[in-house]
Amino acid sequence: SLPMLFFGTQVQSGIIGNNPQISQNTTDRDNLPMHIDFRSVYASVLHQWFCIPEDKIREILFKNYQTIPILKSTGCVSSIHDYNRSLGKEYMVVYPNPFRDKITITFESMGGECIFQLFDNQGKILSDKSFSETNTGSNHETMYFEHLPSGVYYLRFQNQDIFQVSTLVRIEE
Numbered sequence: 001s002l003p004m005l006f007f008g009t010q011v012q013s014g015i016i017g018n019n020p021q022i023s024q025n026t027t028d029r030d031n032l033p034m035h036i037d038f039r040s041v042y043a044s045v046l047h048q049w050f051c052i053p054e055d056k057i058r059e060i061l062f063k064n065y066q067t068i069p070i071l072k073s074t075g076c077v078s079s080i081h082d083y084n085r086s087l088g089k090e091y092m093v094v095y096p097n098p099f100r101d102k103i104t105i106t107f108e109s110m111g112g113e114c115i116f117q118l119f120d121n122q123g124k125i126l127s128d129k130s131f132s133e134t135n136t137g138s139n140h141e142t143m144y145f146e147h148l149p150s151g152v153y154y155l156r157f158q159n160q161d162i163f164q165v166s167t168l169v170r171i172e173e
Helices: 038-048 054-061 078-087
Strands: 092-095 102-109 112-119 125-134 137-144 151-159 162-170
Touching (some): 038 054, 092 151, 092 162, 102 112, 102 151, 125 137
Antiparallel strands (some): 092 102, 102 137, 112 125, 112 151, 151 162
């Protein structure tokens, strides 16, 4: 059992969990009892940061893991996303996908700031673009990623209360 630390403006402050009870008979070959399953941490981050619905997280992790309050409200409120999903509304479409050097994003804005973040499969932010003022309605943006190696990436879109994540695949020529 290892402690995990999260940093950032969207992280809930405080400590989650209890101190482990260490027996007098514990040796250097013993592990501490696990208070929180690390897969619950994964499920929490997938749901609270990447806005992945809980039923999809069960498919990804092969089981239902309890989420814990790691992050502040980031717009991934289930009622909003359930509502958007029930309408079949896509706020962001990325093409081509798979892509070689660039992508074009068509996105619906409610006005104001729009943020696009590109993550690798380990959660590292590779690109973070913010557009302070966008027109209400349909918008287009082209992004260049010729420096990236082939692989799977995740593009996260944020505008007011709307968050969506799209899986992208970069291929070499």
